[in-house]
Amino acid sequence: MEIDEDISSIESIGVEDAECSFGDISRISGDNSIQSQNNSNQTSISTSADEITFDPTAFIEISDILGLVGKNWMIFRVSPLWNLKFDKNYLASLSKHFTLSIKKNIATNIKSQKHDSNLQISGTLEVKEAYQECIALKIQVINTENDTLMYDGVLLKTPDYTTKKDKSNLLDMPVLLVQGSKPILTAVHNWLAESFDCVVRPYEFASYEFLWLIAISMGDAGQSYNETVLYHYLYNYEFSKCHTDIKFCIESEFLRSTLTKLSINRSNTEATSFHYSDLIKVQSEIEDHFKLSSGINASKLRLKAFEAPKVATINVSGKILIRSSTLMDLILKYLMELEHRK
Known part of the structure; x- marks a missing residue:
């Protein structure tokens, strides 16, 4: 059964900046464990590595999660x-x-x-x-x-x-x-x-939420690091009364070297915390790369959407398309933890 209308079109909606920490996103470096640290200046979502494992076969029997995979979804908040x-x-x-x-x-x-x-x-x-x-x-x-x-x-x-x-x-x-x-x-x-x-209202991702969703998605695509994976970043550029979209592509090899240079790509599972400040460093390196390769200062633009081909497409205006049951489960848990802490 197919839905009556395609809702995959991209819209540009502004969001406010905020800071948060979502425990460990060590899957970016190919580590399948989760560990978190509480910080007095940051909010952490605590999850023990002993409590959760990431075994894709464990999700095969969850028919409802599988039913969400591979479809365009708009996200709404509900009181x-x-x-x-x-x-x-x-x-x-x-x-x-x-x-x-x-x-x-x-x-x-x-x-x-x-x-x-x-x-x-x-x-x-x-x-x-x-x-x-x-x-x-x-x-x-x-x-x-x-x-x-x-x-x-x-x-x-x-x-x-x-x-x-x-x-x-x-x-x-x-x-x-x-x-x-x-x-x-x-x-x-x-x-x-x-x-x-x-009250039902559109779910607009704050900048910190959007960066975490990107990190989680790249972690899922990280299983393909032996091959080249191209990540797509869509920015919105506004001038006068007009605006246009600018699309950048970046190879997974560059991301891996960036993580190593910033000492984020840790192989020791006992020291795998990954906080919002790390995401800012990674994003800054990526945008510097865009500036050198294209001459465009992406840091002055508005990040609008992200795509890891064959894995995930995420829009800042609250639209997602996830092609992995494991990743869908992770993203939904992240969103629900955000709501649980409010």
Whole structure:
């Protein structure tokens, strides 16, 4: 089943600077362990190397994670939902109400041939309670005439989700992954807001979040260091009332030499901390390389998107395309840890 509309277009959205540390990103140097350090000046996400290992075969049975791989997703933030129950009979009844609401919205607000007001559609809300999976609730709108997905949404749960669910009528599922056309997306999100007194808004990556996502993605591509991997950086250049995009490419061999020169590429698993200050150094070296090779000062531009071919594409405006179940799991855990600490 394919989604009704491609949402892979890139948009430029400004973000504010912030600093954070996401423990260890030692996978950049080919190390598959995770270790973190707490710092009084930086926020660290603590993870013991004994608790988590990165075995790609361990994710094969996680069908829901695999279902997210290889697709374009828009990311949204969601405030706690009021009085949503995970009872199957309740959700079945709610799905009927959801379907009627979307049909009514289409009939009154969507005036186009592509989204005819007489469309035969079905809306469903399905609970996901699999052990240790981050997916909590799936939301779909399907055109039953041709079995086409018009909207596909996945609400993710925080690490302490079970505890919060047992103690309050507020369900904290702060991250929503979405595929779908803008009119249907707006209709679904308006229904969520009206039904559960929540706020749904686009997830714009702060600069520190974006650099961490790049680092995690390069770590996954690091398995191909024996071959040349080209990383793509897309910058936005604004002048007067116009703007243009500038794309740079960099080889993995240069990145590896940069990590070695900055003493970041550590082979000792007992000393593999990697903090935001290290990311700044790496990014500075990369932008200096762009300046020498092209004559363009990339540090004066706005970093807009990053691509590790055949691995990941990440946009600062909250769009992702991940082609590895292991990497998808890592990125989702990172996003949920960020929400958990707020």
